[in-house]
Amino acid sequence: MNTCFRLAVLEDLPELLQLEEQCFTTDRLNSRSFQWMITRAHGQLLVAQAGEHWLGYAVVLFHRGTSLARGVRDEHKKDVMRLVHEAFTQQLLASDVECEIGGPLKLPQLLEQGGQPLVLISSYRLTRSKSPHWVIVTDCDDEFVYLHDPDVDHSQHRQAMDCQHVPVSHGEFDKMCSFGRGKLRAAVIVYSR
Incomplete structure (x- = not known):
C-alpha cells in the first residue's frame, strides 16, 4: 500500500x-496546539497515512521561537545522538578546522582578531522558549555583549532592526x-581566509 503525505485538516x-x-x-501536544498548527501557524502540519493506517505527522514551522522542541528522553534516542555526535567529532578532528574544547570564550580577544563568534544559546531568557538557538556576537564592552539574533518574531510585531546589536549583560549572556x-x-568562530 502506498504512503500518502498530505496537509492536516481539523x-x-x-x-x-x-x-x-x-x-x-x-x-x-494537545488539541488546542494541533488546531493552532492547522489553522493559524506560520508553517505546515503534514500527516503520513497508508490507507486508513496513520504512520505519523511532521510539523514544519517557518520561523523559530516556538516551544515545540522535544530535548531527548528515550535511551535508544540518546544512544543515537551520542553516536552521531562521536561521528561528527571524528570528522571535525580530521578536517583543517581548529577545534578547542573547554576554556572560556574570550570575546574581546576573538573580536579584536577579526573573529565572528556564533554562539549557541538558550532562547528562554529572550523569548521564553527553551529551544537552542544560534546568535552572532557583534561586539562586547565592559558592560554588555551585543548580539544579532536572526530570529525575527513577527508574531510579537518585531522588525529585523529589533534583533540587531541587542545588548545583553555579561551575567545574562553567561x-x-x-x-x-x-x-x-x-561556539563557532569564523575568520575570513
Missing part, C-alpha cells in the same frame, strides 16, 4: 491526538550560553 484531530499519546509519554547540569557550551 477533521484529523482525533487521529493526531491518538498518535501523540502513542508516541510520547510527556510533553504531549546564563544563556550554558546548557544542562554539565553547563555545556558551544
